[in-house]
Amino acid sequence: xxxxxxxxxxxxxxxxxxxxxxxxxxxxxxxxxxxxxxxxxxxxxxxxxxxxxxxxxxxxxxxxxxxxxxxxxxxxxxxxxxxxxxxxxxxxxxxxxxxxxxxxxxxxxxxxxxxxxxxxxxxxxxxxxxxxxxxxxxxxxxxxxxxxxxxxxxxxxxxxxxxxxxxxxxxxxxxxxxxxxxxxxxxxxxxxxxxxxxxxxxxxxxxxxxxxxxxxxxxxxxxxxxxxxxxxxxxxxxxxxxxxxxxxxxxxxxxxxxxxxxxxxxxxxxxxxxxxxxxxxxxxxxxxxxxxxxxxxxxxxxxxxxxxxxxxxxxxxxxxxxxxxxxxxxxxxxxxxxxxxxxxxxxxxxxxxxxxxxxxxxxxxxxxxxxxxxxxxxxxxxxxxxxxxxxxxxxxxxxxxxxxxxxxxxxxxxxxxxxxxxxxxxxxxxxxxxxxxxxxxxxxxxxxxxxxxxxxxxxxxxxxxxxxxxxxxxxxxxxxxxxxxxxx
Numbered sequence: 001x002x003x004x005x006x007x008x009x010x011x012x013x014x015x016x017x018x019x020x021x022x023x024x025x026x027x028x029x030x031x032x033x034x035x036x037x038x039x040x041x042x043x044x045x046x047x048x049x050x051x052x053x054x055x056x057x058x059x060x061x062x063x064x065x066x067x068x069x070x071x072x073x074x075x076x077x078x079x080x081x082x083x084x085x086x087x088x089x090x091x092x093x094x095x096x097x098x099x100x101x102x103x104x105x106x107x108x109x110x111x112x113x114x115x116x117x118x119x120x121x122x123x124x125x126x127x128x129x130x131x132x133x134x135x136x137x138x139x140x141x142x143x144x145x146x147x148x149x150x151x152x153x154x155x156x157x158x159x160x161x162x163x164x165x166x167x168x169x170x171x172x173x174x175x176x177x178x179x180x181x182x183x184x185x186x187x188x189x190x191x192x193x194x195x196x197x198x199x200x201x202x203x204x205x206x207x208x209x210x211x212x213x214x215x216x217x218x219x220x221x222x223x224x225x226x227x228x229x230x231x232x233x234x235x236x237x238x239x240x241x242x243x244x245x246x247x248x249x250x251x252x253x254x255x256x257x258x259x260x261x262x263x264x265x266x267x268x269x270x271x272x273x274x275x276x277x278x279x280x281x282x283x284x285x286x287x288x289x290x291x292x293x294x295x296x297x298x299x300x301x302x303x304x305x306x307x308x309x310x311x312x313x314x315x316x317x318x319x320x321x322x323x324x325x326x327x328x329x330x331x332x333x334x335x336x337x338x339x340x341x342x343x344x345x346x347x348x349x350x351x352x353x354x355x356x357x358x359x360x361x362x363x364x365x366x367x368x369x370x371x372x373x374x375x376x377x378x379x380x381x382x383x384x385x386x387x388x389x390x391x392x393x394x395x396x397x398x399x400x401x402x403x404x405x406x407x408x409x410x411x412x413x414x415x416x417x418x419x420x421x422x423x424x425x426x427x428x429x430x431x432x433x434x435x436x437x438x439x440x441x442x443x444x445x446x447x448x449x450x451x452x453x454x455x456x457x458x459x460x461x462x463x464x465x466x467x468x469x470x471x472x473x474x475x476x477x478x479x480x481x482x483x484x485x486x487x488x
Contacts, residue, residue, distance in 0.1 A: 111434060116435060120321050122316070130322075133360035138353055158362050159326065167308065167329060172354070174324060188203055244278060245274060246278075247279050250267070250283060251287060252302070258442065258443075259448050267304075282312075286317075292404050292450070293402035314327075318358055320360075377459075405449040406449070419445050419481055422474070433470075
């Protein structure tokens with residue numbers, strides 16, 4: 001496939017040790033910066049000042065996992081000096097990152113890490129064409145969208161060509177995701193509201209369409225219809241209480257729920273139930289859009305060529321790290337919104353710079369054939385991980401599409417109990433080997449792969465080889481659960 005070379009990464013040789021000039025460059029940069037220990041000390045001091053007197057930050061246990069993501073919605077340790085709202089990766093020994101390039105990140109000492117989780121840097125950290133586009137437009141003009149400008153209309157036109165014809169109205173925003181920082185969004189985020197004021201009476205949570213852990217599993221004859229029937233049941237229950245259905249929110253591929261791949265046909269079935277109840281279907285593409293799934297540009301298209309959501313949200317990867325986001329919708333939905341008399345305006349949404357960045361990301365995706373690259377490398381990575389699953393019983397499931405992959409670690413094959421502590425240990429060991437990975441899912445036991453799209457075949461080989469070595473060592477020395485003791 002086009003662009004699936006082993007040597008992606010802006011001319012670098014992926015998987016190789018850092019070149020001396022780059023190490024020297026990073027070291028030279030470090031001379032003008034405070035050291036990691038000083039930065040960490042300052043951070044702790046600032047966090048300490050921000051806490052109310054007499055209060056301490058929560059500690060002692062893994063991060064609580066999101067139950068999942070649909071509203072009707074779907075279900076889906078920090079160190080003592082960590083604030084629950086200001087968490088770092090690897091809190092026991094944080095990494096101070098000072099530079100990024102392609103699929104690599106560099107600490108203040110110049111050490112190079114393979115980034116397997118940063119889906120925000122979609123086309124690669126600091127891609128020169130994206131940086132150039134932002135710089136050049138910044139030199140000309142950056143203002144709000146009250147003025148006529150080519151960039152916003154050109155960008156809307158380019159985006160429209162990637163979507164079904166009905167999705168032709170675009171609202172531009174300046175934030176890349178909605179994780180629940182407004183009360184209205186916390187209320188439709190199960191993994192948020194379960195730790196706060198609980199579920200509101202107007203929010204209805206449907207089961208996650210998880211064919212590995214959910215009620216309808218891989219041996220079910222038609223899990224798509226079965227899970228959609230659960231949504232119908234939730235809708236009927238709400239209606240019996242005198243409530244109307246406004247919308248169904250779903251990640252096209254639930255990420256925080258554990259890298260879930262909904263069964264094909266699930267969305268069309270759900271959309272039918274929701275629309276008959278008077279609601280609209282919202283597909284959240286913030287984590288998985290823009291070619292990540294390889295087979296299609298948008299993950300919702302995995303559900304069938306004829307399926308069209310009423311609203312699509314996009315962010316994160318849309319700007320390769322620049323704060324830009326977009327909502328695409330139909331003329332019917334847009335007119336209904338306009339009929340309320342409420343004006344939509346966002347000071348920074350759709351600015352000339354943001355749209356220049358968005359256009360540059362689309363250009364890079366096309367010129368470097370990154371969608372085809374994601375399909376090729378993702379398929380190869382799935383194959384390698386599948387081989388590891390056959391070798392290591394702790395790997396209960398390997399699932400994914402393109403460069404969106406989850407590896408589900410289990411303590412016991414019969415119960416599929418999440419191997420939370422073991423997953424955390426694997427992530428820590430990978431970090432020691434200069435590979436950045438993290439966990440997700442309700443049990444924080446799913447290794448999630450969402451690397452920049454320039455992640456290469458060589459990177460895949462290198463990462464899986466390290467994973468194999470770590471799991472083999474755990475089977476010989478750690479043996480903390482049944483699946484680690486099965487291997488002889």
